[in-house]
Amino acid sequence: MGVVVFRFGQYALDADRRRLSRDGQDVDVEPRALELLCHLLEHRDRVVPEDELRDRMGRGDTVSEAVLAAWLRTARLAVGDSETRQEFIRTVHSDGYRFVAHATVASTASPTPPTNPAVAAAAEADREVIRFCRSADGTRIAYALTGEGPPLVKTANWLTHLDLDRTTPMWAHWFDGLTRGRQLIRYDERGCGLSEWTMNSFTLDDLIHDLDAVADAAGLDRFPLLGVSQGGAVAVAYAASRPERVSRLILTAAYARGQLIRAGNDTERDAAEVDLNIARAGWRSHDSSFLRYFASQFLADATPAEWDAFAAYQRQTTSPANGLRFIEEFTRIDVSGIAHRVTCPTLIVHSRDDARVPVAQALELATLIPDSRLILLESRNHLFTASDPAWPTFLSHLENFLAE
Structure with missing residues (x-):
């Protein structure tokens, strides 16, 4: 056709x-x-x-x-x-x-389908459409449909840009892995990427409404949901408040409580404030050393050059004002009080030595969510890199979980 x-x-x-x-x-x-x-x-x-x-x-x-x-x-x-x-x-x-x-x-003819199965699979995964919808408060949200097959929705998390992610080393391998035999639906968070950068409001309810808008625009009634990093807290809140829509929940590098909320003593509170101040300094200045520190927590095993590339990418995804707002809001997010309302089967995958989010946060999620299972992988990275031995293991667990 x-x-x-x-x-x-x-x-x-x-x-x-x-x-x-x-x-x-x-x-x-x-x-x-x-x-x-x-x-x-x-x-x-x-x-x-x-x-x-x-x-x-x-x-x-x-x-x-x-x-x-x-x-x-x-x-x-x-x-x-x-x-x-x-x-x-x-x-x-x-x-x-x-x-x-x-x-x-x-009318232009569609390209002749490749006969080699491997080439055909790659072409299918490469098929991507970027579209836009409006959230409940009118904020423009950009979303992308990649690949073909049963849906997998990934909640938005900061540090995404739909138009750049597939060529960014930090994310490129995620698309190859997550679109195998399925369609990946992802979107840029409000204030980030191709979504509207002007944010009058940035509450947890707003983020839930954003996901509603994307699911509605994509024509989805019930779907499995993947939450990565701070997107995990949003995924938990969405699954708890929309049990009829979420069939399965996958959380990786996730947490229920932000760094300032979970700080249990003066030492932890001081560490959280120092971390927040370094991030503030990084966004307010042009000194990449601050953002390099931030990058080293996400990609602990990366090289300094890769950290610099990560820092440069951060500046492409949003404005300094929004970057600061994201950091400050997510250090105070808390879904621990509603996590017990998640009723769907849940898979929690976490690096044992995650430098950004301690493994204790994965243990807390597994304790709070009734029908959950926890898998700890040998890694120091907050976000699994393409060369991380834990990456194919994570994909294997995800595929098996979705196939059940």
Whole structure:
């Protein structure tokens, strides 16, 4: 099957990937509004009745006039139209709506599928689409679909950038491993990567709503959930509050309580404050030695050059103000009081000598979550590197757990 691209004015709409661009630059559009625009383009030879649009957009559910009007308004804004300026989408009163601008259709043949199974698997894992949705408070969230097969959703964690991650040594091997025979759904945290950097609010409830928005936009009802590092606390909170949506939970390098919350004595509180102050200094200055210290906690076995690359990558993922806010908020996060409400089977994997999050945090999670199992791997890295012997072991445990 070919890929259909509609071209009209300065715009191009890739109907297969559901991607709109203007003069070659992607236009951020809410998925349902983009679907509405695509349907009007596909049926531009006629007036599309409002009832037809509501049936199409509802997918079996009732869509109110107000909701349809909101999607229509969003679609119009995306192409520069409005209620009064209707160069592309025209309201035909009492009848419906019609796409009225001149549009051309380009169809390109899909590439011939590779015959070598290994090449075919690599091509399948390489297939990625980046899309956007809106959280409950209107914040734009970027999410990506990679590979094909049963879904695996990864909660957002700081230090991601959907457009850069697959070529970043810190993350590249994760995509190769997590997309084997499945589709990986991941997203950038609010304030980070391709998601909106302006954050009016950054609460645990906001992060839960962000994940809701991504799951809804991806059309997922129930799915396994992976939480890495501080994304683990969000995954625990989500599984506890949305038990009907999470089928299995995988946590790695995770914790229930942030560093300041779990500090049990003056020595630990002092250490937490020192760690926080070093991170603050790193983000406020251009001295990479502070961020290199931070990197050494994530990648204990990496080289100084790799730490510097990690520090440079940090600055690409978000602004200094947001970087500080992430650090400060996550040192105070606490999901220990709700972890017992997680009802799905849970796999907890942790490095024995994790330099960033002590193994005691994994033990605490395993104690708090009723149907959980704990696996400790011989490693010093907070995030498993491609060369870490623990990495293939982690993948093996994950695959076996998901296959049960």
